[in-house]
Amino acid sequence: MKKTSRLFLVLLFFLSFFFLGCVSTRSLEKAEIKALLLQGESQLYSEQYDDAIISYKAIITINKDHKEGLYGLARSYILNGELDKGAEVIFLLTKIDEESAFSLKETYARLLADSGRESESIDYLSSLYATNPYDKDLAFSLIETLLNRNEFDKAYAIALQLYFYRYDEKDVIKKIAEIAEKGNLPDKDSWALLAK
Numbered sequence: 372m373k374k375t376s377r378l379f380l381v382l383l384f385f386l387s388f389f390f391l392g393c394v395s396t397r398s399l400e401k402a403e404i405k406a407l408l409l410q411g412e413s414q415l416y417s418e419q420y421d422d423a424i425i426s427y428k429a430i431i432t433i434n435k436d437h438k439e440g441l442y443g444l445a446r447s448y449i450l451n452g453e454l455d456k457g458a459e460v461i462f463l464l465t466k467i468d469e470e471s472a473f474s475l476k477e478t479y480a481r482l483l484a485d486s487g488r489e490s491e492s493i494d495y496l497s498s499l500y501a502t503n504p505y506d507k508d509l510a511f512s513l514i515e516t517l518l519n520r521n522e523f524d525k526a527y528a529i530a531l532q533l534y535f536y537r538y539d540e541k542d543v544i545k546k547i548a549e550i551a552e553k554g555n556l557p558d559k560d561s562w563a564l565l566a567k
Contacts, residue, residue, distance in 0.1 A: 404430050404437065411443045420451035436467050454486035473499075477509060484516045492516055500529065505536040507543065514546065523554025541566075 407430045414423035424447045430440030441464050448457035458479055465475045476499055484492035496513040503509055510533040517526035530547045537543045548566035551559035 400433050404433055404440070407433075408439055408443065411440075411447070415443070415447060415450065418450075420447050423447040424451065438464070438468055441467065449482070454482050455488075458482035458486060473503075477512060480516075481512060484519070489516055489520055493520075504532055507533060507537060507540070511546065514550065518550065518553065523550060523556065526550050527554060527556060 407426050411423045411426035411430070414420070414426060424444065427440050427444035427447055430437050431444065434440070441460055445457050445460040445464065448454070448460060461475055461479045461482060465472045465479065468475060476495070480492045480495040480499065483489070483495060493513065493516050496509065496516060500506065500509050500513050510529055514526045514529050517523075517529065527547070527550045530543070530550055534543055534547060544562070545566045548559070548562035550556070551562045
């Protein structure tokens, strides 16, 4: 046997061990993640939120982009009243779960508002709404956040923009009438008549 043939066989031998090691490591990681997912779900169900956070964090340590692990971690934080941390995880998910990115972004903005970070929430919702001015749920979220800060003129402007796309929807007209009434805006009587 030639020297290069022997060298090739030795190299092949070591590579086979390397690939077998990788396969068994991946299998162990999958099994560990599966066990941690079940444990986390059980802990959430039992309202052991601190323990669930630990379980889901362990999953993220193994695979930082694990969707189910991130969703579980976000739920655990939110149910535990840690809205800021839940928002951070939801923000990470907007980059990983592309199919649900838009609704995750809305959730992120709502969590910001609920955790007292209304200015950030308004900025984020405004940027989302700029790309989807016909989205009624998004507009209503932005409007409610603005109304909570008594920013009636801005809420009114958003509602009028939405009205441009959804002029025939009664709930949009009622929302405009509500804003005009709360803000004591000049057209409040006209909108009140249309809302009836």
